[in-house]
Amino acid sequence: MDGSGTVHAPGIVDVEAGEIVWVGPADAAPPVDGITTNEVSGALMPGMVNTHAHTPMLLLRGAGEALPVDRWLREVMWPLERKLVSDDVHAGMLLGASELLANGITTSVEMYFYGEAVAQAAVAPGLRVLAAPPIIEDPQMAVFGGWQARLDEIGELSERWASEPRVEIGIGPHAPYSTSAACLEGVASLAKARDLLVHMHVSEQRWEEAAVREQTGRSAMELLESTGILDGRFLAAHCVWLSEAEIETFAAHKVAVAHCPCSNCKHASGVAPVEAMREAGISVGIATDGPASHHRLDLFEEMRMAIRLARVHHADSERLPADAVLRMVTAEAADAIGRPDLGRLQAGARADMLAISMSEPALHPILPKDDVVARIVWSGSPRSIDRVWVEGTEVVSEGKVLTVDRESAIAEATARAAALAN
Numbered sequence: 001m002d003g004s005g006t007v008h009a010p011g012i013v014d015v016e017a018g019e020i021v022w023v024g025p026a027d028a029a030p031p032v033d034g035i036t037t038n039e040v041s042g043a044l045m046p047g048m049v050n051t052h053a054h055t056p057m058l059l060l061r062g063a064g065e066a067l068p069v070d071r072w073l074r075e076v077m078w079p080l081e082r083k084l085v086s087d088d089v090h091a092g093m094l095l096g097a098s099e100l101l102a103n104g105i106t107t108s109v110e111m112y113f114y115g116e117a118v119a120q121a122a123v124a125p126g127l128r129v130l131a132a133p134p135i136i137e138d139p140q141m142a143v144f145g146g147w148q149a150r151l152d153e154i155g156e157l158s159e160r161w162a163s164e165p166r167v168e169i170g171i172g173p174h175a176p177y178s179t180s181a182a183c184l185e186g187v188a189s190l191a192k193a194r195d196l197l198v199h200m201h202v203s204e205q206r207w208e209e210a211a212v213r214e215q216t217g218r219s220a221m222e223l224l225e226s227t228g229i230l231d232g233r234f235l236a237a238h239c240v241w242l243s244e245a246e247i248e249t250f251a252a253h254k255v256a257v258a259h260c261p262c263s264n265c266k267h268a269s270g271v272a273p274v275e276a277m278r279e280a281g282i283s284v285g286i287a288t289d290g291p292a293s294h295h296r297l298d299l300f301e302e303m304r305m306a307i308r309l310a311r312v313h314h315a316d317s318e319r320l321p322a323d324a325v326l327r328m329v330t331a332e333a334a335d336a337i338g339r340p341d342l343g344r345l346q347a348g349a350r351a352d353m354l355a356i357s358m359s360e361p362a363l364h365p366i367l368p369k370d371d372v373v374a375r376i377v378w379s380g381s382p383r384s385i386d387r388v389w390v391e392g393t394e395v396v397s398e399g400k401v402l403t404v405d406r407e408s409a410i411a412e413a414t415a416r417a418a419a420l421a422n
């Protein structure tokens with residue numbers, strides 16, 4: 001697949017120093033001397049971009065099952081998360097990075113505490129990460145410091161990681177109901193000064209609007225607009241309950257959206273107006289959310305859930321076609337985070353790729369009339385992933401992550417999860 005969505009069979013991708021330099025049909029490829037050749041017998045496609053996650057929460061996987069989001073956060077998650085130390089986050093992110101890479105996810109947007117640990121544990125096994133440490137103004141989370149101190153830390157973090165190509169730092173004000181106008185103004189000004197992506201939960205559940213109104217006397221959208229936070233790079237997660245007017249406001253500000261279909265189902269949040277947002281010109285990526293909100297970091301499952309929700313919600317089988325959702329985990333997801341150099345196989349893009357093995361029985365039989373893209377979306381799974389490259393470096397081979405000692409990563413995460421639970 002090149003950037004236009006064309007399938008070349010057979011095709012060739014030339015990579016030099018982590019960058020894709022040529023893509024096209026094999027019979028049109030320019031001759032190149034002195035190169036290493038990798039043959040892929042299945043399908044080579046762009047690495048997937050996960051636009052919203054809290055991967056280190058895998059230490060809390062399963063906690064608070066079946067509680068509504070507000071109680072799940074305040075009664076289960078926050079009391080545990082406030083006890084976290086940096087090494088816990090490192091252990092959770094490292095094991096999670098091996099899960100993400102094995103599942104074909106080469107970039108993940110991570111809203112989590114201890115951004116330094118997140119960045120280190122992501123980049124060590126070769127994952128590309130956009131780490132946006134959260135700011136939550138709730139007395140329970142005061143242990144992490146006030147918003148100004150948090151912003152100072154995030155500014156320093158972005159300076160420290162400025163020269164690492166696989167790490168980008170953003171800012172993660174948690175949600176309009178858990179951050180003040182003063183904090184959001186501070187976020188807007190730091191984001192503008194350093195050109196950082198702001199990543200925030202917006203309109204996930206229905207009760208949030210009334211909560212914001214009670215706290216501020218304004219709607220969440222008025223609050224966001226008035227602080228200037230929408231004027232820079234802004235990625236909103238969930239956006240389940242946006243009105244038509246709010247969708248227009250987001251489109252006017254070039255806000256992008258991370259759609260989390262499985263999490264929205266598990267937490268009974270609702271059905272996000274994905275097609276209306278895309279029709280308004282908003283880039284919508286599909287995302288896993290954290291492994292405590294929905295247990296798996298699997299964008300194949302999310303793609304199918306996105307289609308099912310759109311179709312069953314409108315009782316219309318033509319809603320959200322397979323090629324659209326594949327774009328929403330690759331090129332459109334990359335656009336949503338302001339990285340047009342990711343999520344596509346085209347000259348000038350970073351060489352983040354995955355190979356789907358045709359030895360996976362669920363993909364067969366494949367006949368000449370079959371739509372390969374639709375087959376991958378409907379029948380593909382992490383099990384079908386054979387090889388993965390990030391920045392041109394192979395990190396998964398024969399479905400095994402080459403860069404993480406899985407047994408010791410599981411043991412470390414288990415020990416830390418047990419200590420937290422106690």
Ligand SMILES: [Zn+2]
Pocket residue numbers: 052053054201237289290
């Ligand atoms: Zn989230």
